[in-house]
Amino acid sequence: MCQIATSKSAPPYQPTWASLDSRPIPSWYDEAKLGIFIHWGVFSVPSFSSEWFWYDWKGNPTPAIVEFMKQNYKPDFTYADFANQFSAEFFQQASQWADIFNSSGAKYIVFVSKHHEGYTNWPSKYSFSWNSVDVGPNIDIVGQLMNATRQRTNLKFGLYHSMFEWFHPLYLADKQSGFKTQNFVNQKTLPELYEIVNTYKPEVVWSDGDWEANDTYWKSKEYLAWLYNDSPVKDTVVVNDRWGKGVQCKHGGVYTCGDRFNPGVLQKHKWVNAMTIDKYSWGFRRNAKLEDYLTIEELLQTFVTTVSCGGNMLMNVGPPSHGHITPIYEERLRQMGTWLKVNGEGIYASKPWTYQNDTITAGVWYTMKKSKSGGTADVYAFVFDWPGSGTLSLGLPKVSPATVVTLLGFPGNLNYHTQSAQGLDIEIPAIPVNKMPCQWMWCFKITAVKN
Template sequence: MLIFIFLVLFNIFAPLYGGLDRYGSILSKDPPTPSPSPKPSPDWNYIDSRPLPSWYDKAKIGIFIHWGVFSVPSYTSEWFWNYWKGNPTPDLKKHKEIEKFMEKNYKPGFSYQDFAKDFTAEFYDPHRWADLFEKSGAKYVVLTSKHHEGYTMWPSNYSFSWNSMDVGPHRDIVGELRDAIASKKGLRFGLYHSLYEWFNPLYISDKKNNFSTQNFVNNKILPEMKELVLKYRPEIFWSDGEAEAPSKYWRSEEFLLWLYEESPVRKTVVVNDRWGQNTACKHGGYYTCADRYNPGSLQNHKWENAMTLDRNTWGFVRTSTLKDYLSIHELIQTMVETISYGGNILINIGPAKDGTISPIFEERLLQLGEWLNINGEAIYESQPWKFCQHDNKTSDAWYTTKDNGAILYVILLKWPENNTVYLECADITDSTKLSMLGLDEKLVASKTDKNLLKIALPDKAKVKNDWAWTIKITNPKMPQVL
């Protein structure tokens, strides 16, 4: 009876004092629901503030794979189509070479799209690829999911009849490699993706409108990128083909905010800096700045040297000769310089249309793995030495460090005369220990009257490789001023 009277009186007087909202706390034990936090703004200040996941800097070495329809003609470069049909062509000399090539080898009226049926990939064995990449010592792999030609290497819902399931190998190239890489404990999987497509009508239309319209981005690129992430969960998203339009046109800030805040890889994914005009070397995750980037000095921001074993091209080219490929010494030198300056290295290969990897690429990667099996301690999870990246006295000596300088590595790219190396940047104390990676014996060091560190090396015949050698200095004396 008392409850009934209370409810009657409440219904009479509550409206006079603000209604049920005001008195809800009287009738409920639950606290009021807090307002949801506002979503962060999709701007570069917020995006750039995200820390780079630590695994990337520790990994140091990746494999880049340029593969697509351009691997069928495999002539001049992966830019074959644009050199041939671009208006204007970006390279008149190559345009003329391709015209002669087509006239000699193909019937009149043959189009670039006609090459796709011959992109057969019949020998594509993703598990064999993964085995090779693992043996190379690489820690991540980046595949071209789509190059500037627009052909997708997966059955995309946004690339009708121009993808690897509908035409060509009739296989999910991306998915198969993702699964093979996932079977390797020490490898991470990443994808390259081109924003622009040379001859996509939607892109051409937006470009004619000075990018005031976004039909290409809204209907193709943005949903395509999200499809890639949701379906394959890459831990590297390597963007390219951005330079003709601003990042606002590409909706890059929106995509990256989604990638960092909502996507299934939000905790581990890393990205590069190619997201629109003027974003290279300024915005994104790690910086790539330019192809084959080597700043020549220690950088404050994490960066990557994306380079290729074929000096002239990223895709497979049948006319390349031995001199076009980096030697193993050149590859190791490039890698050591890159890592000493604080970068990662992304080493590119180009498979053939049938899915085979050229023996020259295979040899280089296996040689690299052989070297890293001995010297990888000086590479993986290392940090640049802030005092010296290469020695002032012996320019072929490069430095990395670990444990806040408690261990110093000196990587020699050239064996010194008389088995003796002189270093200006390194120094020792009574507790310092020296050794060479791959050998059990200790090294003997002393100071010269010119204050150089003199290290006697073993006879070269005892050393297990012919390309580069690492001296490990434990408890070095830290320089005061250099």
Template structure:
């Protein structure tokens, strides 16, 4: 599962400058957020007063604006929002999406979410967002995204606001442990992660945001193998150890077991879901210790990893750790 980090910096940087910077300097995918409505726009208020039987606002403002955004900036992601007051027929969402996928300059590459009218969330769209800060904790059959703040994970680093709040204190921000926990669980259950950063009025990113992003970047540098281009495994959460979440390589030759909490006062870590073979190998990403010793937990499955040779100070990761398991199979589910 590919992890997309989508920085939604609203109305601060010119979209064209931001698009060029991302495309020329990174390998990130560029996308844009767009609100379907404006709370106090007179045309929207008039349509609302008429029970949305008139369509002045979408015809004169929303739809022309959406087409202009797509034709000018050519985003690979269109994140729609602000749709909930009216049905998709009022917004003419199907008309716009038909144009987007059949005629627009990004028709072969664009992806959209599920916010295109009342009742659309979690039912229609290239990927589901469902609601802010949604993390179902189990595998979904349709692509989904966690917007941190409210099953779409827009990931707000600030717990309370999409924007920058000068009155926030350190307890109002997610810790790096909380952020990585959400990233790991989301990717394990087949989702993408959308992280929101609220800039100041001067367009600057506050130091605490920078710290969290740098921490996550450092962690991904060590552990990205278990995140980028991975897919969900047969099990998401371990059957025995609640702090373990799994992903798999696309060829199913390697399984990654992400450990959210390193156990205290023990030299062994129990995994209940894998079934070992004589060729099983276990390594810890970022560790200079070679293959780790392990033994079968029982005849029916499970393995116990010996971590006695790993010193805490030598760990490349300070917050979450990924074990690389090769030549294993999943325990059979009894029906």
């Protein structure tokens, strides 16, 4: 596993990957396990396909989107015209958002400050007339969400920022030069990155849109050295791995290795599963069907397998343009919170165990916390399906004389029988449905398991 920071003191980091990669990941991030991703912008107005609507209309035209625009908008309508309809009338000073995100059991949020369309959700000095104060809702969205989050919750506040913009003239000119010029980086990308950190002090800086040019073009190493050495969040900030072509899954902070990355096996470096409740889009879709949304059972299974293998899960919601979190998203978030209130002991600040999933019973995944005595561990077995036979057979835990088995949220200890070398059969109590310790997935705590 990756090194986790235990102290705020650190030597200055140099603008080289060898130096930058030596920085420990702040411990708060590894302990948090769950974050909420929020994609919101001008793309939330058409909300027809995804957050890539503009590119799929004008950059690489998709017939369905071209026809949608032809049938519903006048011929001279431009993408910029959508900004006037980005109303955010139900954003309500972001208090509703902060309260719902807090109810999910997540420990941090990552909000899209700017996507590939270039529209900034804050009054950027470097995005004249294409930001949320100059056109659209006429408010500092990032600032309001930051204030609501920090005033109403203990959630860490993070920001996503796209390094490139599909149709920005300076970027297109740099691209035409083979990225030998850096006018877009010097005049747009870097100034924005410094601006959001100095203004809002995000504790996650999630970079994206980096893949067409290398990190030298983006001046990523120089920026990260400043972020780690001199920025107002130098001791606590967490970054990802999207800082240039070929960098992903090799350098940076936590590894994303691609969207919805969930390898199912233990990883050597701290990683994150950035995924969506809507299976097909990060932004809101008006034409989404019920079956397009992950069920709470699917979300929990994704979450537990992620944590068991050493990752965090960054779970995305896409609000509509008016700014009210839709009921399907709110339900999923509150369901996660309900489940974590019962089972969070086996999630927060847990570590991957020697084994990630069981060899006898399918759908059983493990986490652990080291015992204070040092020789044993408390192992948490997450069970996807309630045992129908009255017995839960586990092949891997090697119990000690001090071992006690409990079901989180249910009073008392459970009876169990040991198998030959290791493993045990846990007697499942007959629990009425209305007495179940939460639903959807269950966690059995097995104390004093031999390492």
